[in-house]
Amino acid sequence: MSGTVKKLYHVAAFGWYAFIVHYLFAKGREAPPDGIFPYGGPWKYLTFINLIVQMVFFGLASVRDLRTLGKRSRVTLLSQTKDLLFSVFAFPLGLLVVLLFWVIFSYDRQLVYPESMDNFFPTWANHAMHTLVLPIVLGEVLLEPHVYPNTRNGLAALGVAGFLYSGWVIWVYVSVGIWVYPLLGLFSTTGLVAFFISNIFVVILLYLLGQTLNFRIWGKQQVKVKKN
Template identity: 60%
Template sequence: MTSTLRRVYHITAFSWYAFTVKTLAAKDGEELPPGIFIYGGPWKYLTFLNLLLQMTFFGLATVNDLQPWKKSESILNRCKDLLFSVFAFPVGMFVVLLFWTIFAYDRELVYPATIDTFFPPWMNHAMHTFVLPVLLGELLVQPHTYPQTKHALAALGVVGLSYLCGIIWVYLSVGIWVYPLLGHFSTSGLMGFFFFNMSVLTLLYLLGDKLNSHVWSKGRPRMTTKAK
């Protein structure tokens, strides 16, 4: 893909996420269903944090596209690749897959029907559907350098554990689970669910690595997209 088309893709994706984040953040303060934005507003939801993550990545990608110097050796380019490979791709895919799996089983466990009054269908899909094709598109527009797997998974583990601690803190502070599903678990069940989610994140990270290598190594024997 030409550099011009890649720039257009990154600018479009960044603008879309910026608009979505602004629209969602504007809901804070409105008369929403009880418990939706209490104690932390939208910041306690992985969906919202993921939108910020995607917006940040595509913002960095856009700035990187506009650099006049050699991009492949710049610190910004390395940060962009690290952000995409370790966080943006696995977390974004995780949000989409987990949300729609639980939604198909019982939407009340993750996205109660009362929310539909306040969040139109397009916003639901902006948060939980469009993330997937945009990420897959990113894999096609340019290659990404992946770090050593053990370092990437360690970083994912730290972030995942931090988010779990945040969820527990909210519950201990106001007695409300961020996601209704969590109220159905015992302590051991909650830990099991956490480790299951981390296993899924690990597989999604490895999937991103494999897809990146498959797309960009074919017909390009001299290109190295794996950090040593």
């Protein structure tokens, strides 16, 4: 029964994220509201990157669940890739997007999601991008164990990804003179550096949180998986 629930959960989550990503691409063909500019497309937004990561993860999980034939080595590689993607990116990034968005939104929504967005994205789309990610990713934690990489390697990969995205955001600003997020325009150069570094620090803490939850919930099973 639990295996069936897991398969249905993964397929449903993949279908949901595929729908949201398709919806956002379709909206991208419409005239954008104030606060959205064309350079970089949706790929400049961490929210969109997160949706892609979640979609790819649940897609891999679905393929792994449904794959009954083939060489064991291929299945093992698929499982390792899936677990790496979840532990290093899907879990910490998913939580970071939800946390940062709603903290900043609660303080001053104009800094992250101006009111002009309400006429472009319906309320359900906003929550699909910035709220539902949390229960879905936590559901995955409760559904099955994930094999985490060596902590140092996992944090190194996460740090590299964080610096690359920070560099991408800065590149967009240098190219068009507009910050991806209005909040960034309030900082001095020193403040920007501190903001980016603090976000990387937060996402590292979220990575460690995921690792801790995984061990507390699935400790014995996780050890068994590693030995197989």
